[in-house]
Amino acid sequence: MTRTVRLRLTWLPSTTLPRASVARAAPVRRRARPTLLWFGVAALALNALAGAVSSDARVRDPEYGRRMSRLRDRVAENPGRPLVLVLGSSRTAMGVRPGEWEAARPADPARPDPLLFNAALLGSGPIMEQMVLRRAYADGFRPAVVLIEYWPPFLHSDGGWVETHRIARDRLMDVDRPLVRDYFPDAARIEREMDWKNRVPAFGHRERLLVQVAQRWVPPEKRSDWTWDDLDGWGWKPAPEFEPGLTPARAACHARCADIYNPLFAAYRVAPAADRAFRETVALARAHGAAVGFVYLPESSEFRKLYPERVERVAREHLAGLSRDLGVPVLDTRGWIDDGLIMDGFHLTRPGAAEYTRKLGPAVARTFPTTGGAP
Amino acid sequence: MPLTLLANALPPAEAAALQSAPQYFQWLHSWLPAPFFHTQAFLIFFAAVFALYWTIPRRWPMLRIYLLVVASFHFYAAWSYDLAFLVTGTTLADYLFGRAMGAIKRDRWRFAVMLASIAMNLGVLCYFKYRGFFLNELFDGLTRLGYDPGYQKLNPLALFIPFGISFYTFEAISYAVDVYKRKIPAEKSLPRFLLFILFFPHLVAGPIVRAGDFLTQTRRPKRWNWVRAQVGVQLFLMGVFKKLAIADRMALFCDPVIADPDKYGTGTCWLAVLAYAVRIYCDFSGYSDMALGLAHLLGYKLTNNFAMPYISANVSEFWRRWHISLSTWLRDYVFIPLGGSRGGRWATHRNLMLTMVLGGLWHGAAWGYILWGVAHGLLLVLHKQFKDWCEPRPRLTAVLESYPGTAARVFVTFLAVSLCWVLFQPDLSKALELYKHLFSLHRGLPLPLPNKSLWVLAGFVLACHLLVRSGAWDRIYARLPAPVLGTGYAVCLCTAMLLAPDTGTTFIYFQF
Structure with missing residues (x-):
């Protein structure tokens, strides 16, 4: 009687070894070792494959990666035009619609128009912009x-x-390690987590991988595909469909925003990390030969009224100080758009984004007449 | 990092106790924060034990046993050091009781020693597990009658419940009874006895091993065996898949509904019941598979705990396939000593009910578990009555045993068992609320995730059952070449990891 029979392994349900017989037990015994070897090799190979797939920005951080693959296409289609990369939050993501500028731009071959591209990520402040x-x-x-x-x-x-709490840990890539060290309070722990996730990517990056193939299997609160599934070819993320005008729905949105932002304004201060991030971003861009500008996107008159006088003054002084210290121009577009085209106080509707970008394009061209250096 | 998988690794009472633990145990806890087999920390722990174990030369078998005892103690102590000492202490006492029974010739004294052993084990179990329940029930009862109980109600969260206490208590009791009945000799080797109780693969949630099965294995020389290693790996991977890809994913469907049935519609509640039935099976059998796999890798075979219970054609068969180590324990140490089915119809029914109520109470100190036991007792009684009624009716029996009849019986059994699972929770009011929504039309929210993924997973479990049941799996398995099988294991592992929800949960049976 063979060892397999003696161990009575045949009774294990759903992992049953072949029925105990000497004729079958011998091949089973012979294949055990190569099976485990193949398991080890295949597991390592699949893990490596998962690592390769998940290290692609389109998988790890599709909101960024998909924009960049579109940017690559736009740059290839428009050789010689100076690229203007617009960094920002959801306000920028929904408000800057470069496709509209493309349709409206003068297209003078002697003087190439700026190639606007929306590289904003939802929730971005100065650190995410960097x-x-x-x-x-x-x-x-x-x-x-x-x-x-x-x-x-x-x-x-x-x-x-x-x-830094708004930056989902699983979107961080190896290229972000210096940023993590510079700005995250628990950098060592986060880097350890990143190391671990990179070692077992099939587990560590599972939600990023799963959302690519089976979005509906991911719990709603964990899904991120809504941040990138409707991006247009210029990185613009359309705002939700919203009835234009001063509607009750818009008033309700404003009321919700007031509930959120009033407590913030009550204790408002500019964080030193945010100030540092702006300065370092400007230095980084300049080190790569780019001109830099700040842009203050539109806000509705109701939302502007939420700013207490102190906050308004602090913010204005801070922006003026940055502009002065760094020699960076400011495009103050805060009042460019009518209230009816602003959804909730600071996000533009789809038509609002179109109108805004048609104005922004020429303003950028005027502000940065030469390319490749400071204005 | 792996603890992001676990929502509730350390209950508040234990977390508070950890603060006052000696430095060494705090350090140990930081390395192995939870006794879960599918975490990175445990796998590192196991890899170290495994490597050391097989490095020790075969001619030093006791050294291997010492290693496993020390590793098992540390496995428990990493979670709670004082409870690890408690378990070790009671195990030591059980060993001494056993030695005493072995040494004493007079049956009356042997009986007294056995009773002392059982009383000690049940005393510890009752103190830790049932004290809160009984004192709080007494408090409520006295208050309702207008008496002052003279003490405050206990907060269940503040009570320490050593994990796995119900499992190792039953193991210790079965040892005492078997030694008393001279089915097995009293174990003379303390390390072997400690290993029998403390062996880490079965310490936390079973299977409930019998001394006769396990202690003989400790004496067999352990040689490395590739077939055994393959089976161990296969079982472990299957357990990981069941837990991560199915049970934890099913929890996404059923947990919100069970927690607040009032929000959900009738159809959703039925789907949640289905999801919970699949979840609890995959969660517990997944754990058991992992435990069996780990034990195989160390050269031990634990009792098999599940045999595809959801394809049972009646409740009696269900209990021969579900949590086999517990149901056989209850049969051997409760049902048969009570008289079994020898004393006529009513005595049998009484014995069945008592056994199942005790089974329910074993799971947890709450009315939900007790009623779950009552419900299963009633189902068993009903089945026995129905079987007796069918016996003189051969035509009906033939219809019931035909393929469609069997399919119908399997369906009815599954439905009954699934409805009983509703009771299987500490909060009885939630269970009753869920019943209300199941049997009255009610509008409400849909499931948090699309129904399709629930059906895909439930269908997958059913397909696996049918594949094994039909014998097709045996034939396929025998012909699979090593590269296909090995790659299949890897695909199983990667799929489990990929499908594991971020909201991973602990094992349901760990609380028992």
């Missing part, structure tokens, strides 16, 4: 101009407003 710029340089993009969104609420970093 993250995008660092990644873009690492990916080989060389923008002539970097436009950085300036929005006071996202410079506040107390309580629930800490910017």
Whole structure:
């Protein structure tokens, strides 16, 4: 009687070995060792494959990666035009619609128009803006101009407003390690987590992988595909469908925003990390030969009224100080758009984004008449 | 990092106790924070034990046993050092009781020693597990009658419940009874006895091993065996897949509904019941598979705990396939000593009910578990009555045993068992609320995830059952070449990891 029979392994349900017989037991015994060997090799190979797939920015951080693959296409289609990379939050993501500028631009062959591209990520403050710029340089993009969104609420970093808390850990890539060390309070732990996830990517990056093939299998609160599934070819993320005009729905949105932002304004201060991030982003862009500008996107008149006088003054002084210290121009577009085209106080509707970008394009061309250097 | 997989690794009472633990145990806890087999920390721990174990030369078998005892103690102590000492202490006492029974010739004294052993084990079990329940019930009862109980209600969260206490208590009791009945000799080797109780693959959630099965294995020389290693790996991977890819994913469907049935519609509640039935099976059998696999890798074979219970054609068969180590324990140490089925119809029914109520109480100190036991007792009684009624009706029996009849019986059994699972939770009011929504039309939210993925997973489990049941799996398995089988293992592992939800949960049976 063979060892297999003696161990009575045949009774294990659903992992049953072949029925105990000497004739069958011998091949089973012979294949045990190569089976385990093949398991080891295949597991390592699959893990490596998962690692290779998940290290692609389109998988790890599709909101960024998919924009960059579109940017690569646009740059290839428009040789010779100076690239203007617009960094910012959801305000920029929904508000800057470069496709509209493309349709409206003068297209003078003697003087190439700026090639606007929306590289904003939802929730971005100055640190995430820097993250995008660092990644873009690492990916080989060389923008002539970097436009950085300036929005006071996202410079506040107390309580629930800490910017690094808004950066999902599983979107971080190896290229972000310097940023993690520079800005994250628990950098060592996060890097350890990143190391571990990279060692077992099939597990560590599982939600990023799964959402690529079976979005509906991911719990709703964990799904991130809504941040990138409707991006257009220029990185613009359309705002939700919204009835234009001063509607009750819009008033309700404003009321919700007031509930959120009033407590923030009550304890408002500009975080030192945010200030440092702006300065370092400007230095980074300049080190790569790009011109830099700050842009303050539109806000509705109701939302502007939420700013207490102190906050308004602090923010204005901070922006003026940055502009003065760094020699960076400011495009103050805060009042460019009618209230009816602003959804909730600071996000533009789809038509609002179209109108805004048609105005922004010429303003950028005027502000940065030469490319590849400071204005 | 792997603890992001676990929502509730350390209950508040244990977390507070950890703060006052000696430095060494705090350090140990930081390395092995939870006794879960599918975590990175445990796999590193196991890899170290495994490597050391097989490095020790075969001619030093006791050294291997010492190693496993020390590793098992540390496995428990990493979670709670004082409870690890408690378990070791009671095990030591059980060993001494056993030695005493072995040495004493007079049956009356042997009986007294056995009773002392059982009383000690049940005393510890009752103190830790049932004290809160009984004192709180007494408090409520006295208050309702207008008496002052003279003490405050106990907060269940503040009570320490050593994990796995129900499992190793039953193991120790079965040892005492078997030694008393002279089915097995009293174990003379303390390390071997400690290993029998503390062996880490079965310490936390079984299977409930019998001394007669396990202690003989400790004496066999352990040689490295590739077939055994392959089976161990296969079982472990299957357990990981069941836990991560199916049980934890099913929890996404059923947990929100069970927690707050009022929000959900009738159809959703039925789907949640289905999801919970699949979940609890894959969760517990997944754990058991992992335990069996780990034990195989160390050269031990534990009792098999599941045999595809959801294809049972009646409740009696269900209990021969579900949690086999517990059901056989209850049969051998409760049902048969009570008289079994020898004393006529009513005595048999009484014995069945008592056994199942005890089984329910074994799971947890709450009315939900007790009623779950009552429900299963009633189902067993009902089945026995129905079987007796069918016996003089050969036509009906033939219809019931035909393929469609069997399919219908399997369906009815599954439905009954699934409905009983609703009771299987500490909060009885939630269970009753869920019943109300199941049997009255009610509008509400849909499942948090699309129903399709639930059906895909439930269908996968059913297909696996049918494949094995039909014998097709045996034939396929025998012909699979090593590269296909090995790659299949790897695909199984990667799929399990990929499908594991971020909201991973602990094993349901760890609380028992």
